Amino acid sequence: MRYISTRGGMPPKKFSKILLAGLAPDGGLAMPEEYPEISPAVLEEWRSLSYQDLAFEILSRFADDIPASDLRGIIDRTYTSELYRTDEITPLKTLEPGLHILGLSNGPTLAFKDIAMQLLGNLFEYALTKTGEDLNILGATSGDTGPSAEYAMRGKRGIRVFMLSPQGKMSHFQTAQMFSLQDPNIFNIAIRGVFDDCQDIVKAVSNDHAFKQKYHIGTVNSINWARISAQIVYYFKGYFAATRSNTEQVSFAVPSGNFGNICAGHVARMMGLPIRKLILATNENEVLDEFFQTGCYRPRATAETVHTSSPSMDISKASNFERFIFDLTGRDTAKVKELWRAVDKGGAFDLAGTPLWEKVKDFGFVSGTSNHAARIAMIRKIREQYGVLVDPHTADGLKVGLEHREEGVPLICLETALPVKFSESIVEAIGQEPARPSGYENLENLPQRYVVMNADADAVKAFIVEQTSGISG
Numbered sequence: 001m002r003y004i005s006t007r008g009g010m011p012p013k014k015f016s017k018i019l020l021a022g023l024a025p026d027g028g029l030a031m032p033e034e035y036p037e038i039s040p041a042v043l044e045e046w047r048s049l050s051y052q053d054l055a056f057e058i059l060s061r062f063a064d065d066i067p068a069s070d071l072r073g074i075i076d077r078t079y080t081s082e083l084y085r086t087d088e089i090t091p092l093k094t095l096e097p098g099l100h101i102l103g104l105s106n107g108p109t110l111a112f113k114d115i116a117m118q119l120l121g122n123l124f125e126y127a128l129t130k131t132g133e134d135l136n137i138l139g140a141t142s143g144d145t146g147p148s149a150e151y152a153m154r155g156k157r158g159i160r161v162f163m164l165s166p167q168g169k170m171s172h173f174q175t176a177q178m179f180s181l182q183d184p185n186i187f188n189i190a191i192r193g194v195f196d197d198c199q200d201i202v203k204a205v206s207n208d209h210a211f212k213q214k215y216h217i218g219t220v221n222s223i224n225w226a227r228i229s230a231q232i233v234y235y236f237k238g239y240f241a242a243t244r245s246n247t248e249q250v251s252f253a254v255p256s257g258n259f260g261n262i263c264a265g266h267v268a269r270m271m272g273l274p275i276r277k278l279i280l281a282t283n284e285n286e287v288l289d290e291f292f293q294t295g296c297y298r299p300r301a302t303a304e305t306v307h308t309s310s311p312s313m314d315i316s317k318a319s320n321f322e323r324f325i326f327d328l329t330g331r332d333t334a335k336v337k338e339l340w341r342a343v344d345k346g347g348a349f350d351l352a353g354t355p356l357w358e359k360v361k362d363f364g365f366v367s368g369t370s371n372h373a374a375r376i377a378m379i380r381k382i383r384e385q386y387g388v389l390v391d392p393h394t395a396d397g398l399k400v401g402l403e404h405r406e407e408g409v410p411l412i413c414l415e416t417a418l419p420v421k422f423s424e425s426i427v428e429a430i431g432q433e434p435a436r437p438s439g440y441e442n443l444e445n446l447p448q449r450y451v452v453m454n455a456d457a458d459a460v461k462a463f464i465v466e467q468t469s470g471i472s473g
């Protein structure tokens with residue numbers, strides 16, 4: 001398996017060569033040259049596999065330059081019942097016949113991002129051990145990405161994490177998740193400013209190519225192909241759990257932001273998983289719903305991004321969306337390049353009335369939006385009707401998923417976080433605090449380790465230099 005860029009400007013590369021890279025040199029995203037095709041016979045064999053065995057079958061098709069026994073070891077270290085507090089890793093909860101929630105949030109930070117990020121941590125450590133290199137991961141977070149990146153990279157050889165967050169702007173729970181980590185390779189930097197200031201610093205440091213190269217600066221953002229490939233696994237797992245035979249079709253409802261999660265569903269469908277609909281749910285930031293309703297993709301300016309009660313879906317630009325358009329155009333890299341010429345300049349493109357727009361429906365996508373009132377009502381309804389408590393993001397997925405539910409087609413709603421992370425909305429919905437999973441009772445009272453800095457890229461650079469002294473350039 002080799003990888004090419006959605007914009008056509010990268011010679012084909014193996015998995016290990018794209019693992020640590022961000023964007024392709026031409027600004028595009030890495031995509032497999034072709035998707036592995038899963039025949040009905042193979043799908044039948046996979047039905048009875050454990051999560052780990054299924055992960056191996058799928059990932060070995062994408063990461064075929066990692067020796068099988070090494071990959072097996074990485075997967076077995078990543079998907080353990082200790083870390084996920086369940087043997088099934090992603091257990092399926094049935095609300096009523098034909099309506100399910102796929103539990104993706106049992107990892108250490110209680111959000112679905114752990115599933116991909118934990119794999120990334122072990123893949124990075126494996127790759128760096130081979131080359132003897134170091135990596136300094138620089139990131140900005142307003143919530144879920146920071147904790148899951150830190151828990152994935154803590155204690156990993158050759159890796160340091162420098163995570164910027166807006167001081168005092170995250171929930172107490174999320175702040176405590178990150179700041180309570182005492183691992184010497186994790187550096188929490190609270191910035192006097194807002195999330196955009198943090199992101200601007202990451203951009204400024206990454207654009208200083210000399211500095212980036214000298215200090216081996218990398219990222220763990222959601223465009224990383226390894227993250228997408230890890231997420232493909234649970235679409236298969238969820239499908240097998242919700243059906244009895246491979247003649248059945250299911251639909252998935254996916255709370256979406258950067259289009260990473262649902263992109264994995266799209267790839268699973270392209271590989272041959274019998275998915276009828278991929279139901280994309282947005283919150284008040286409805287960039288993606290607008291596209292699937294009208295054909296117009298119009299990323300918003302950061303200032304137009306609304307802060308909502310499902311904050312991990314507050315995006316103005318869906319970084320993985322280009323991967324879908326690449327497939328939609330029949331992998332016409334010139335066309336993708338043309339469309340993103342406008343997007344990269346802050347513009348938009350509109351496929352309405354073109355043959356491409358006609359083709360969107362062939363890929364199974366439908367969409368809808370949710371908002372604060374609908375999300376709170378859905379949390380209450382699911383609790384009253386089924387005795388199950390869901391978080392605000394999962395509630396957005398359920399809201400839009402139920403609108404598109406079809407008779408006789410099982411609907412699987414992806415749970416992207418646990419309610420305990422968003423207790424304010426839960427209290428608003430049901431009048432009481434969400435229960436805490438064991439081990440998290442005392443989180444906010446643990447000693448915290450972080451530094452505070454002004455929103456100043458040079459100060460952050462100086463801090464990185466200070467902490468990495470000893471690395472040769």
Ligand SMILES: *Cc1c(COP(=O)(O)O)cnc(C)c1O
Nearest residue numbers: 144256257258259260261312416
């Ligand atoms: C990241 C995140 C999302 C959005 O997922 P994408 O892959 O960016 O579409 C939804 N819900 C939660 C809780 C998240 O952390």
